[in-house]
Amino acid sequence: MLQKTHTLAGLLTAECVLSYFHQPLLTWEGGAALLIGCVAGPLADIDKKGSTMAKILLPISWGLHLLKVKHRTLTHSLIFILALASLLSALPELFYLTAILAYASHSLIDMFNDQGVALFWPWKVKIRLLPKFLAIDTGSFSEGVFRLILAAAAIAYPFLGLSSGILF
Ligand SMILES: [Zn+2]
Incomplete structure (x- = not known):
């Protein structure tokens, strides 16, 4: 998936976490x-x-390149998400959950992609959640539709939560 799709997924995840903590957005x-x-x-x-x-x-990216880390392997894996969760555990709960869940949303939606994700890396098998004919190719029309749904949800979510004071 494209960066803008992942950014919207991260934003929507943050809104859900804020709602969970009854924390207003503004x-x-x-x-x-x-x-x-x-x-x-x-x-x-x-x-x-x-x-x-x-x-x-760039320095981290170079490091990963030097270590020959392939795309959608280590950084998209469950073991990395768990390591990150342990590394960031000192953060306040709101920011901690937002960071971990938004990071994890990446691997989740990449699994809608045709190529899948090596979720259980170092086991190399890539996991895909949709059958090939329904899978969402990077930059495709179907990704555009998926992104539009994410954008609509991210815009609508705070207003749906108005009564519980999500905005103010
Ligand atoms: Zn990815």
């Missing part, structure tokens, strides 16, 4: 959580040369 904490979601969502693609995350975090 606060410093809410804004910080949304930002964390937008960054953590596409972060796993740091293993992809030329991706925005690889350009932003």
Whole structure:
């Protein structure tokens, strides 16, 4: 999937976490959580040369390249998500859950892709959640539709939660 799709998934994840904590969006904490979601969502693609995350975090991207880490393997794996969860455990609960769940949303939606994800890396088998004919190719029309659904959900979600004070 493209970075903008993962960013939207991260944003939607952050909104869900904020809702879980009954934390309004339009606060410093809410804004910080949304930002964390937008960054953590596409972060796993740091293993992809030329991706925005690889350009932003160039030294880490170079390191992964030198270690010959292939795309959709280590950084998309369950073991890496668990390591990250342990590394970030000192964060306040709101930011911690946002970061981990937004990061994990990446592997989840990449599994809708035709190529799948090596979720149980170092086991090399790539896991795909949809049959090939329904799988969403990167940059395809179906990814555009999927992104539109994510965008609509991300826009609608705060308003649906108005009565419980999600916005203010
Ligand atoms: Zn990816």
